[in-house]
Amino acid sequence: MDPVLPYLVCLVLALTIYAAIRPASLSFQVGAIVATVAAAGWLIGIVASILSSLDGDAATPFFIIFSLTLLGAAVRMISHERPIYCALHFVLVVIASAGLLLLLEAEFMAFAIIIVYAGAIIVTYMFVLMLANQSADPNIPDPRTFYDKIPREPAAAVGVGFLLLCIVTGTVLHGTTQLPVQPQETIVWQTLEQLPKQFKRSVLELDDTFAWPPEVNEQGVAIQIENESAFVVSSDGVRLELNQTLLPTNTQAVGWSLINDFPVSLELAGVILLMAMLGAAVLARRAIELGEREKRAALLANEEASS
Amino acid sequence: MLASFGAATLASYLIVSGILLVIGIIGFLVRRNLIVMFLCTELMFQAAAIAFVAVGRYYLDYSGQVMVIFILTVAAAEAALALALVVFMHRQRDSLDPDVYGELAE
Numbered sequence: 001m002d003p004v005l006p007y008l009v010c011l012v013l014a015l016t017i018y019a020a021i022r023p024a025s026l027s028f029q030v031g032a033i034v035a036t037v038a039a040a041g042w043l044i045g046i047v048a049s050i051l052s053s054l055d056g057d058a059a060t061p062f063f064i065i066f067s068l069t070l071l072g073a074a075v076r077m078i079s080h081e082r083p084i085y086c087a088l089h090f091v092l093v094v095i096a097s098a099g100l101l102l103l104l105e106a107e108f109m110a111f112a113i114i115i116v117y118a119g120a121i122i123v124t125y126m127f128v129l130m131l132a133n134q135s136a137d138p139n140i141p142d143p144r145t146f147y148d149k150i151p152r153e154p155a156a157a158v159g160v161g162f163l164l165l166c167i168v169t170g171t172v173l174h175g176t177t178q179l180p181v182q183p184q185e186t187i188v189w190q191t192l193e194q195l196p197k198q199f200k201r202s203v204l205e206l207d208d209t210f211a212w213p214p215e216v217n218e219q220g221v222a223i224q225i226e227n228e229s230a231f232v233v234s235s236d237g238v239r240l241e242l243n244q245t246l247l248p249t250n251t252q253a254v255g256w257s258l259i260n261d262f263p264v265s266l267e268l269a270g271v272i273l274l275m276a277m278l279g280a281a282v283l284a285r286r287a288i289e290l291g292e293r294e295k296r297a298a299l300l301a302n303e304e305a306s307s
Numbered sequence: 308m309l310a311s312f313g314a315a316t317l318a319s320y321l322i323v324s325g326i327l328l329v330i331g332i333i334g335f336l337v338r339r340n341l342i343v344m345f346l347c348t349e350l351m352f353q354a355a356a357i358a359f360v361a362v363g364r365y366y367l368d369y370s371g372q373v374m375v376i377f378i379l380t381v382a383a384a385e386a387a388l389a390l391a392l393v394v395f396m397h398r399q400r401d402s403l404d405p406d407v408y409g410e411l412a413e
Contacts, residue, residue, distance in 0.1 A: 070327065120383065172318045273384055279391065
């Protein structure tokens with residue numbers, strides 16, 4: 001294991017990010033972003049090759065495409081001088097990270113992220129950007145404001161980022177090898193057993209002569225694993241093989257985990273959203289100053305409306 | 308479906324997430340536009356979401372994906388409140404430069 005090379009690549013990555021966020025010509029910036037993406041890919045490759053001595057798998061082509069798109073769009077986002085384009089590059093970041101989540105078999109979260117981020121949050125940002133950037137004046141040739149052109153302390157920020165990136169890299173290199181051994185397939189099948197009605201329905205669909213309930217083994221588990229195939233044993237001793245299509249879908253499993261493991265957090269999330277809605281309404285409300293005459297007219301109109 | 312998923316693959320996802328987090332922090336420190344600074348915090352939220360899902364996938368545990376739901380909640384609440392504040396402040400001074408609002412700290 002060579003511990004110096006990843007940190008050197010972190011340094012290269014930090015320098016290319018520094019080149020990308022400094023004010024420069026467009027071609028220079030694009031070149032710096034390409035260099036940043038290349039350095040990021042180099043870092044990922046080095047770390048994966050150091051760790052792949054433990055197991056033989058490597059990144060898929062889709063992983064490379066999505067992750068490099070993600071990082072390139074992110075760097076372009078923090079270096080672009082016009083806020084609208086920053087928001088649009090963030091949409092690209094969201095779509096690429098949804099691709100990464102699809103590779104991780106988190107289908108529900110991938111589409112939820114696209115809907116909530118690209119569909120709701122970014123639209124809100126775009127509205128506020130368009131409200132705030134009153135640059136429709138055709139007499140001004142350059143609509144960019146001075147504070148978007150000049151970055152603040154790029155060297156110090158990149159230094160902080162470099163240190164943090166070194167810490168992350170070091171943790172990934174020395175931390176993941178000490179994680180406990182990966183769990184067996186039983187955990188996958190437990191997600192089916194946690195949904196008793198679906199478990200019963202899918203078993204009876206496979207074989208409607210099955211004598212419910214199934215036998216449980218000494219750990220209290222009905223679904224048993226033998227030679228990488230799962231089976232249940234009925235109460236009169238008939239053995240039934242289960243196939244993988246019976247497993248709950250990603251959405252079912254996430255919903256089960258959300259309701260079963262985090263009920264209080266779910267309620268708290270609802271309270272947070274309600275408070276944010278009320279707070280935003282109070283903050284963004286425009287106070288209207290009424291004179292005496294308008295106040296009296298408004299009162300009269302109110303009384304007429306109520307009577 | 309749900310094939311084995313090794314330490315090298317997990318490490319690649321974690322490194323991507325770490326680089327994304329660092330880019331978000333650099334953007335937050337460097338940019339001088341309040342709205343873009345808040346966009347950079349969303350970038351950091353994305354990094355956290357990828358890390359959560361990758362580690363959850365490694366342990367075949369769905370809690371990581373549930374955490375992403377809470378991240379989405381917090382991000383939506385933060386966007387609503389922060390943008391309301393930005394609109395409010397922009398109405399007072401007609402600028403998005405945080406240096407203009409320096410006296411708020413005093």
